[in-house]
Amino acid sequence: MPRETFQQELDALLAEVLDFGGEVEGTLENMVRAMEERDAALAEKELGVDVSYKVRGAEIDEECMILQARQAPVARDLRLLYTVQAVSNHLVRSGTLTEHICHALVDTAECERNEDLEATLVEMARTAKRLFHEGLDIFRDRDIDRAKDLQAADDKVDLLYSEAMNLIANPSDGSAGDPEWRMRAALMVHYLERIADHGVDIGGRTVFLVTGERIESAMQQYINRDLREE
Amino acid sequence: MADALPSPGDPEENRDPVDSKKKSRESNPAMRSTPDTRMQDAKASKEGAGVVGMSVADLNAYYGTFKAVTDVSMEIQANKVTALIGPSGCGKSTFIRCLNRMHEVISGAYAEGKVTLGDQDIYAKDTDPVTIRRRVGMVFQKPNPFSKSIYENVAWGARINGYKGDMDELVERSLKQAALWDEVKDKLKKSGYDLSGGQQQRLCIARTLAVEPEVILMDEPASALDPVSTQKIEDTMEELKQSYTVVIVTHNMQQAARISDYTGFFFIENMGDPGRLWEFDETEKMFSNPDRKETEDYVTGRFG
Numbered sequence: 001m002p003r004e005t006f007q008q009e010l011d012a013l014l015a016e017v018l019d020f021g022g023e024v025e026g027t028l029e030n031m032v033r034a035m036e037e038r039d040a041a042l043a044e045k046e047l048g049v050d051v052s053y054k055v056r057g058a059e060i061d062e063e064c065m066i067l068q069a070r071q072a073p074v075a076r077d078l079r080l081l082y083t084v085q086a087v088s089n090h091l092v093r094s095g096t097l098t099e100h101i102c103h104a105l106v107d108t109a110e111c112e113r114n115e116d117l118e119a120t121l122v123e124m125a126r127t128a129k130r131l132f133h134e135g136l137d138i139f140r141d142r143d144i145d146r147a148k149d150l151q152a153a154d155d156k157v158d159l160l161y162s163e164a165m166n167l168i169a170n171p172s173d174g175s176a177g178d179p180e181w182r183m184r185a186a187l188m189v190h191y192l193e194r195i196a197d198h199g200v201d202i203g204g205r206t207v208f209l210v211t212g213e214r215i216e217s218a219m220q221q222y223i224n225r226d227l228r229e230e
Numbered sequence: 231m232a233d234a235l236p237s238p239g240d241p242e243e244n245r246d247p248v249d250s251k252k253k254s255r256e257s258n259p260a261m262r263s264t265p266d267t268r269m270q271d272a273k274a275s276k277e278g279a280g281v282v283g284m285s286v287a288d289l290n291a292y293y294g295t296f297k298a299v300t301d302v303s304m305e306i307q308a309n310k311v312t313a314l315i316g317p318s319g320c321g322k323s324t325f326i327r328c329l330n331r332m333h334e335v336i337s338g339a340y341a342e343g344k345v346t347l348g349d350q351d352i353y354a355k356d357t358d359p360v361t362i363r364r365r366v367g368m369v370f371q372k373p374n375p376f377s378k379s380i381y382e383n384v385a386w387g388a389r390i391n392g393y394k395g396d397m398d399e400l401v402e403r404s405l406k407q408a409a410l411w412d413e414v415k416d417k418l419k420k421s422g423y424d425l426s427g428g429q430q431q432r433l434c435i436a437r438t439l440a441v442e443p444e445v446i447l448m449d450e451p452a453s454a455l456d457p458v459s460t461q462k463i464e465d466t467m468e469e470l471k472q473s474y475t476v477v478i479v480t481h482n483m484q485q486a487a488r489i490s491d492y493t494g495f496f497f498i499e500n501m502g503d504p505g506r507l508w509e510f511d512e513t514e515k516m517f518s519n520p521d522r523k524e525t526e527d528y529v530t531g532r533f534g
Contacts, residue, residue, distance in 0.1 A: 002531055002532060002533065003530070003531045003532060006531070007532075072484055073530070074483070074487065074517045074518070074529050074530060075517060075518060075519065075520060075526045075529050075530050076526055076530060077530050078518065079518075079519070211519075212518060212519025213519075
């Protein structure tokens, strides 16, 4: 096949991004387990990983730029490079947010917690992990039908977000937990919502990669949804 | 003959790979118009800016019994650059030569179908091919200046066409339009052969412009030039489309992507078949998300 070297370079780049995705997923899994089992030591193992993620993201960016300069890609090749850069950025951001959550888990290990809020956080973390994993799967398999389902699944994270924020703002008497923990929980809720969004967007980018079209209509539907009904 | 053009929704359209692009046609003014509106558009364009487009319907081109190009229908928009790309031997150059009746100068070669320039049928019985070749100028792959001075190279065509105006002014204007004036204004009496390849090609463009055509056809005009000369030719084309309709055949995909507004991809499905217009759309679409796999394989270099 003509452009064999270029194809090999694209394949290697894709493998690199998927490997990077697997690594970020590993951090995400440890974070969720640390949250479920109140295992601060496990969370502590992930502190500082974001530095290596940023380096890896920068390397992928550079590789994309070199390929664009050297190979002048168009059509599906250009869409692939554009998508790889976007996915890599999502991975870096998700890795950093996960590391922030691990930090919060370590810092609040000794704090008294509200059980309902903690249960909501754990549920939200599991959901975010699942959406992120699904986004990466869709990207690997180029399965755009699942990308559309993923858009809809994101609503669950938003529901949990509202529930958690409500518990933070209106703690029940006597079991509110330490103020520091509630404050950090508010941040963790926000981070988890962002991680889920990154996963969903990785799926959405796959639609562009495969078809050249954006799932803007689905996104628009999502943005325009009636929040009062939730 | 124009009625033979399929209109959007025509059940016949699925037979032809190009005409099956209903979606493209809807998003693309070049393919959306009906024969009637096309004629009106062309007329309006001619009356408005003084620049006309061309309309091609069901064009077939032959070399004796060999059919080289089949069933090409295309709207060439006024004041736009239309690029034609495709593998070697797929009929691009044959097609472009049908647009100014140059194809038939080869012994045994002829074309069928309808080609209009503005509102004139260029293959009508009463149409003089020489007039068409004046109205539709051509620049070839290899620069071919005459063995004359730079000035005479530009003035010659206009002179034999009976130009009565200020010849000095015409030569200067044509050389300026071809972005060559500054480089040759002090040596107009020198031979055209004294110029570099890139300058010679721009001299040929100036020579084409001097007879004041309405459409300019370029058959791989920069394929033999270095990158700097190529850039100058490309810059010239951006200027030219302000005043002319330009059609360019190129093997340089990036050149097509850089300079053209519309791109047509010619393709031969099986060896020995005639060339077809496989996909035609706005250049942006052709190089970002073409509709057909063969187009995508070609523009990404995966062809073969």
